[in-house]
Amino acid sequence: MQPGQAQFDQGMVVEVEIGSLSVAASPRSSGEDMDHIRALAEVRAPLPPIVVHxxxxxxxxxxxxxxxxxxxxxxxIAIAYFVGSESDAFVLAVESNITHGLPLTMADRKSAAARIIVSHPQWSDRMIASVAGLSPGTVGEIRRRTAGGAVAHGSRIGQDGRVRPVNNAIGRERAGKIIRENPGLSLRQIARVAGISPETARDVRNRIRRGEEPLPQPRTKPRPRRARQPEDTGLPLGGGAAPAAAAAETRTAAERVSEVNRLKADPAMRFSETGRTLLRMLNIHILTGAEWQEIIDNVPPHARKIVAGLARECSGIWWDIAARIDHHEVPQD
Structure with a gap:
């Protein structure tokens, strides 16, 4: 099974005795949220079927x-059956709790990634990251620390379903030889023969055209690291862009978590499409300073300028949303 490709019985939803179901082996270490359970119990509309192995x-x-x-x-209770192995069932459980429902904590996501690395060692870091809601760099670090994370044949399956070598140095060298001998081949043809991605093949071809070697040379001078911001300060990343009066009202990280959790327990938010969308957006901003720093550290060098620009634009959008909510007039009946 690949992420997003769960196998269910042909759209069949059936009712089963609640006592026949088991809730063992959940990826959620903190257990069940009683406030959320009570809110769900008060909903009069039928809830979506649960998924059962x-x-x-x-x-x-x-x-x-x-x-x-x-x-x-x-x-x-109404259920839909999942047909597959127990390890694939666990992957689906993790993926489901990333895309909807109460989100897994960072610790739960990392623990789940470690388990998936062992059960699906052939999956790439990027594929596991898409399931567990982590960055590929974080998954790579977990893989290096996880026993049993080695891949027998030195290759992994990517998100596109294609098999590529873990170390693409050999593939780059092979691509360089192919390009020199057959300069008219397309990038896809080069990539297919060399066992690399078309983008890697493009990079190799551009290097050869510039008279460089197919493999990037290691950096001779380490890049200075940005100082980490104090965790849980409650101040927005990047600091001084917010007006002073608004900055004075900024909550601490712990207060933000409490506020967002209160919203999650509100049926008016949980059970409307716009409410769920807003909760997903707000949930991003309850990460700790260390979690934000981990994300920052894993932004690829070539994407930093784009990400920084988008972050600034998004902060402006949030300020505009806040101002419009503050001045929004509720229609009268």
């Missing part, structure tokens, strides 16, 4: 919906 009857996605049904006194 067919061979083990273990709940993959929807434990809180299951607990809400129990709280209401229901004896049965």
């Amino acid at each position: 067919r061979s083990t009857m273990r709940v993959i996605d929807g434990v809180h919906r299951l607990r809400a049904a129990e709280l209401r006194g229901d004896k049965k």
